[in-house]
Amino acid sequence: MSRKILMCGNEACGExxxxxxxKFYAGYxxxxxxxxxxxxxxxxxxxxxxxxxxxxxxxxxxxxxxxAAAGQRAMTSSSSPGVSLKQEGISYIAGAELPCVIVNMxxxxxxxxxIAPAQGDYFQSVKGGGHGDYKVIVFAPSSAQELLDYTFLAxxxxxxxxxxxxxxxxxxxxxxxxxVTIIKENYKPHITEKPWALTGCKGRxxxxxxxxxxxxxxxxxxxxxxxxxxxxxxxxxxxxxxxxPKDSEIVLVAYGSVARTAKAAMERARAKGIKAGLIRPVxxxxxxxKIIKDASSRVKKFLVxxxxxxxxxxxxxxxxxxxSEVDFYGRMGGGIPGEEEVLARxxxxx
Amino acid sequence: MxxxxxKRTRQVSDKKxxxxxxxxxxxxxxxxxxxxxxxxxxxxxxSIVHRLVCEVIDEFNIRERVIGIAPVGCAxxxxxxxxxxxxxxxxxxxxxxATAIKRVRPDNIVFTYQGDGDLAAIGTAxxxxxxxxxxxxxxxxxxxxxYGMTGGQMAPTTLxxxxxxxxxxxxxxxxDGYPLKILEMLAVLPGAKYLERVxxxxxxxxxxxxxxxxxAFKTQIENKxxxxxxxxxxxxxxxxxxxxxxxxxxxxxxxxxxxxxxxKSY
Numbered sequence: 001m002s003r004k005i006l007m008c009g010n011e012a013c014g015e016x017x018x019x020x021x022x023k024f025y026a027g028y029x030x031x032x033x034x035x036x037x038x039x040x041x042x043x044x045x046x047x048x049x050x051x052x053x054x055x056x057x058x059x060x061x062x063x064x065x066x067x068a069a070a071g072q073r074a075m076t077s078s079s080s081p082g083v084s085l086k087q088e089g090i091s092y093i094a095g096a097e098l099p100c101v102i103v104n105m106x107x108x109x110x111x112x113x114x115i116a117p118a119q120g121d122y123f124q125s126v127k128g129g130g131h132g133d134y135k136v137i138v139f140a141p142s143s144a145q146e147l148l149d150y151t152f153l154a155x156x157x158x159x160x161x162x163x164x165x166x167x168x169x170x171x172x173x174x175x176x177x178x179x180v181t182i183i184k185e186n187y188k189p190h191i192t193e194k195p196w197a198l199t200g201c202k203g204r205x206x207x208x209x210x211x212x213x214x215x216x217x218x219x220x221x222x223x224x225x226x227x228x229x230x231x232x233x234x235x236x237x238x239x240x241x242x243x244x245p246k247d248s249e250i251v252l253v254a255y256g257s258v259a260r261t262a263k264a265a266m267e268r269a270r271a272k273g274i275k276a277g278l279i280r281p282v283x284x285x286x287x288x289x290k291i292i293k294d295a296s297s298r299v300k301k302f303l304v305x306x307x308x309x310x311x312x313x314x315x316x317x318x319x320x321x322x323x324s325e326v327d328f329y330g331r332m333g334g335g336i337p338g339e340e341e342v343l344a345r346x347x348x349x350x
Numbered sequence: 351m352x353x354x355x356x357k358r359t360r361q362v363s364d365k366k367x368x369x370x371x372x373x374x375x376x377x378x379x380x381x382x383x384x385x386x387x388x389x390x391x392x393x394x395x396x397s398i399v400h401r402l403v404c405e406v407i408d409e410f411n412i413r414e415r416v417i418g419i420a421p422v423g424c425a426x427x428x429x430x431x432x433x434x435x436x437x438x439x440x441x442x443x444x445x446x447x448a449t450a451i452k453r454v455r456p457d458n459i460v461f462t463y464q465g466d467g468d469l470a471a472i473g474t475a476x477x478x479x480x481x482x483x484x485x486x487x488x489x490x491x492x493x494x495x496x497y498g499m500t501g502g503q504m505a506p507t508t509l510x511x512x513x514x515x516x517x518x519x520x521x522x523x524x525x526d527g528y529p530l531k532i533l534e535m536l537a538v539l540p541g542a543k544y545l546e547r548v549x550x551x552x553x554x555x556x557x558x559x560x561x562x563x564x565x566a567f568k569t570q571i572e573n574k575x576x577x578x579x580x581x582x583x584x585x586x587x588x589x590x591x592x593x594x595x596x597x598x599x600x601x602x603x604x605x606x607x608x609x610x611x612x613x614k615s616y
Binding site for chain 2: 209
């Protein structure tokens with residue numbers, strides 16, 4: 001059965017979770033993700049799932065820890081200041097190897113900042129965020145449809161690797177209304193057994209969920225195991241969209257909502273005879289470094305566009321490794337790069 | 351301290367078959383309690399409270415249904431001693447983790463085991479709101495008045511004038527505020543159903559403590575709602591006392607401020 005519905009990105013994200021079999025949600029109100037917590041409150045009551053409005057972001061993420069430990073598909077969502085508070089729990093979840101999905105509809109920072117869209121949490125999302133050596137898988141959708149699709153996918157990926165997956169959106173994506181197509185048959189979650197989960201030790205040895213390893217050498221061994229897992233993920237879960245890969249002399253790099261602006265600017269540049277292309281990382285970790293590295297052998301210039309002071313650009317520079325020029329254009333604090341601005345930057349570079 | 355197998359038997363005389371004495375088992379090792387060495391200091395109350403929890407679990411025959419949440423603090427590796435499913439939790443977030451596990455698995459029996467730093471300081475919000483939501487969980491709250499694992503710092507429950515590594519001149523009410531009576535705070539919440547304070551400083555009090563822990567688990571088993579037992583416990587190491595002195599301090603000093611007894615029942 002196919003349905004085409006007009007929904008905001010936050011609601012689409014919530015429906016993606018429901019389609020994936022998410023049965024537990026805990027959250028705390030914060031703009032611009034409030035439509036998501038309200039949607040989950042409504043939908044969880046309809047599907048006999050659990051919705052808890054937590055007393056804090058700390059409680060919400062630790063409730064997700066508990067639900068995941070008990071074997072349930074679980075999610076929480078917030079926006080930038082709230083996600084900072086969740087970092088403690090995310091580190092524990094990564095350490096204890098629990099699968100779950102966390103949504104960050106980014107807003108302007110630092111501090112309380114404002115409630116306008118921003119991409120200032122890139123470093124926090126892909127470089128750790130909390131304490132210790134760990135990685136969170138990060139997907140960056142760029143439309144309401146993709147918010148649904150990638151949130152749906154996130155639960156399977158989280159379960160597959162026993163690792164948290166972060167959906168990194170922004171206030172624009174979360175609150176913008178767009179048509180979303182749901183073909184029910186296309187959303188079949190891959191539900192797997194969780195023999196490690198806490199269910200009561202009937203007929204088996206007790207299970208312990210923990211990130212604490214006190215014995216000499218035990219934590220180093222645990223970390224080695226985690227890093228081995230991260231290498232597997234880095235080899236298997238890279239996702240990116242590439243536009244005009246063959247003949248481009250200047251390649252834009254942008255993710256999330258800004259990737260749509262970048263694509264429009266690229267098309268206008270093409271119409272003016274400029275050989276422009278676009279690489280849009282969809283997974284921010286693992287980052288499509290190899291795709292960018294391969295492109296750097298034939299591309300003269302990269303132009304990275306972000307709603308930040310320049311965070312992802314560092315990963316682009318690492319991938320390019322000096323083989324091409326890397327330029328950056330960004331706006332901060334809720335400023336959104338417009339098509340005209342990006343086009344002007346492209347024209348200035350060629 | 352190696353736990354000996356405490357299986358004992360008693361011969362019961364049987365006049366009808368005197369040649370073949372019948373053996374009746376009156377005491378055996380607690381099944382939920384692993385037969386391993388413990389890391390606790392001499393005279394520490396944790397090992398007693400651990401055992402009481404396990405005895406109650408065995409008596410209700412719920413070992414295969416129970417899920418415990420271990421704290422951050424001296425009891426952080428409680429799962430090395432308990433022989434059933436256990437989760438860790440970040441410091442103070444224990445009731446949030448328990449909330450989710452119980453909501454996801456309402457047929458399991460879920461309890462947290464927390465110290466006074468965990469529950470009464472960094473986790474104050476979590477315990478108040480879990481109680482206020484009326485979560486059908488059981489909380490075992492071990493109050494020894496200090497942060498034991500980190501070296502005996504002042505806790506919210508430290509008594510006025512008590513010397514710790516962060517209150518060398520004794521806790522000053524002016525500077526550090528008043529010792530926190532968590533049970534009395536929670537008692538005003540309609541969601542909190544059963545609240546009792548006990549102690550483990552004597553055999554008699556240990557017996558009463560077990561009865562209270564049993565009542566708390568029964569509260570959950572009967573779906574009555576939130577239950578919590580505060581256990582006054584000794585920390586001879588950071589009280590700077592011999593174990594016997596530490597036990598006497600509870601009777602003569604601690605229990606005067608934190609009165610033993612039922613705070614709220616249904």
